Amino acid sequence: MQFPVQSPVHVVQLSDSHLFAEAQGSLIGMNTRDSLQRVVALARREQPRVDLLLATGDLSQDGSDASYACFQQLTEPFAAQARWLPGNHDDQAAMARAAEGENLLQSVTDIGQWRVIMLNSQVVGATFGVLDSGQLSGLDQALREAPDRHCLVCLHHQPVPIDCAWMGSIGLRNADALFEVLDACPQVRALLWGHIHQEWDQARGGVRLLASPSTCIQFAPGCEDFTVSEEKPGYRWLRLHADGKIETGVSRVEDYHVRLDFNGPGY
Template sequence: MPSVSTLTTEDPVLLVQLTDSHLFADAEGSLLGLRTADSLQQVIDLVRGEQPQVDLLLGTGDLAQDGSIAAYQRFRQLTGSLCAKACWIPGNHDNLPHMREAAVQSRLLDPVVDLGNWRITLLHSNVEQKSQGYLQDSQLQLLAQSLSEAPDRHHLICLHHHPVPVGCEWIEPIGLCNAGEFWKVVDRYPQVRGVLWGHVHQAFDQQRNGVRLLASPSTCIQFAPGSADFKVSSEAPGYRWLRLQPDGTLQTGVSRVTDFVFEPDYSANNY
């Protein structure tokens, strides 16, 4: 059964996506020289200043870099200041058993959430010890069931890996390997309005058959758009907000922290 909120079908829904935080058990842990807990805190402070009422916080994978329970507990603690319902999905750096342990006595791993006139379905595309993604049959069945059971709702689908090319040659091989199977399901249901993912550490906004395709900045380091090889951008960490209207329209934007100065230390390439 989906998680259901108190919003009515006439209410707009405000979502915030925080993705690819890459936290460590050690609060001082860094990625390419950037302390990831600090950058996440900066983004959370930005959300708190810009979004007074968040209906759902989406953590779309790679919440931890080291897969430690302590890292997930830190993500839960830091994001708790937003006082919003939250849902998590795992990415390729995550450890799902540890994520489950950190989410104990919560609904953080609910796969289906009904909010207003919308249904949000959250899929697990992670493959143990692999960078690329894959949706198991159980996940494709979950998606089909979620869509078929709510034909009168507008739908947003969330996963970690990108199901379409994003324009970075080095990233394409580590996307969703069975994207074709994913789209076969999606294309059967005209009520799908958007697909949202993380993983690529950059903003992306396109359309496919009337479906909005969205990716978002990381709360830590950013990947340079259009790069052939691994390259970190100078862009600041940020988040994506999505306003889901009762009529199925979707407004969205990206917001980034200001006064951010970071020079990547490639000698410490622990990504």
């Protein structure tokens, strides 16, 4: 069925689920499968309509086939188009196996009056990110081929400083190259990412800069050193309107009791 071009596109972003092959896999004391289930249940209650589900990296902690199968299974109830991109913890080969026969790793999606572009900023074996020449040229082409569509660009690593000193070295290393491409294309409305396990909402020129909570552990904002907070797991929702306007917010599982265990497996 063709999407009504004047209707807003209803989007849910899930990020940094850090799933394991084992059902009891935990991160700093939090069972990541359980927390994702709770976030999905919340999003389904709050978002009766979801047109597009965006998973912005670190779906898996251990890169196992079972972890991606689990992510697929737990998010299937949205009954929406889904798009994934890799984070620094993900295994791209395992992701590709999970996505076989699906459009999960499709990099460009046109829906309504919008074009959504998914970028791969993973550097294998590293925590920081880089957009290689292929990603940058693909982005440039995708934008220039759609001058009349509003564009949402997604990646994993943060492209701007976020007031967390310890995360400065593990963000996107060539953000200037990204912004050089984006600045040449006025139809770009927003840049959306994961990785930082916290909410971020600012603007750069006419572009909205957005990041979102993890579906598991949260990093405390404004910290010099690695610090985990007791904020609840959550997700971001977006309404992409036909005129280019964006409505968005973050929702958290407020009845989730966070029990951190720093003697358990770490990040």
